[in-house]
Amino acid sequence: MAAGRVSLRYFVLGLLAQQPMSGYDIRRFLRNLSWLIGSPGGGSIYPILRALLEDEFVTVEVFPGIDRPPRKVYTITEAGKSAIQIWLEQPVEPKAPMKAFVMRLLLAGSYSQASFAATLQQRRAQVLAQHNDLQESVSAAEGGFDRQQQMALDYGLALASAELAWLDLTLDQLAQRAA
């Protein structure tokens, strides 16, 4: 599980945990969210599906299409469910790109309500740490930075603040719904 990487493999498995799909279905689904998590081509999805099959995390059923190519629909197995649960239990790595968090957002809810809140709280902690780090850099600078570096830091601060605001709002809404 190399750090800073996204693991499309587990995300695909997580999608199959929600409902059985074909590789093409998955690609179509991702095309709608392409800005948030990118939309991988056939060269990414199909090898993953085959690997999941070999690990017996999924099973296939082939539906021969009338007037269309046959669809191979993948269904998650018990072993697959265990694997995805174990994966969801461990926190998103701090260095992972934003889309790793979005993937969790999309999956965590179907696992349990508690893990969904936990995902948001973990992210909050990480973004807060990031925000503090950046502010420390700004303070510690004392003229040691040029205009571009200051801008980059300011940009980071602005985005971190906005994300914290969203996370707080969302966590509040979640708490209210629970009550």
Add this chain to the structure above:
Amino acid sequence: MAAGRVSLRYFVLGLLAQQPMSGYDIRRFLRNLSWLIGSPGGGSIYPILRALLEDEFVTVEVFPGIDRPPRKVYTITEAGKSAIQIWLEQPVEPKAPMKAFVMRLLLAGSYSQASFAATLQQRRAQVLAQHNDLQESVSAAEGGFDRQQQMALDYGLALASAELAWLDLTLDQLAQRAA
């Protein structure tokens, strides 16, 4: 120039365009910005430096240290300057991760003021497009989305809005300074 990739290679070359540095210097500099663009290890930086040397985009000077290992300081050549300018002239790919834009922020200013503003405006256009796409998805949904998907879209919208606000503010400040 594979899409969606960052090209650390050109970023390193761009940093050397600002001032001669050793591989270790570059790593130290990046460690301070690790949240924004990550901090690559020796296994990433040193091979890049060697490749830049082989392409004659940089030259080396070895400074033998008293009580420390010798430092190899790299200086950009005319060929290197041409290469980085050509690279800066072409826009950041839309699918590229955020850190690709931060790298541009850090480099574009030293190339020309105009290219700096252009970088911001390009980003603005891309983020705006992203924002509109997301809103379209939300509108087109009509109940076809579950709670998690709605949240993911909302998250994307919040971040895109915040980034647009920052870009507009920064472009304003830039215009005022120019006047």
Add this chain to the structure above:
DNA sequence: ACACTCATGTAAGCTGTTACATGATTAA
């Protein structure tokens, strides 16, 4: 005639990461 959607897949490659190796010096 051209291109696009449906649907799967292979092979090659790029970029970057990890783990390791070296070796001296300095701080806990």
Add this chain to the structure above:
DNA sequence: TTAATCATGTAACAGCTTACATGAGTGT
């Protein structure tokens, strides 16, 4: 004595992207 900083580098591999191949059907 254990670890960290300074400073460079190699080798292996993970993860993903790209380009390509197939082939029927549908639209312009």
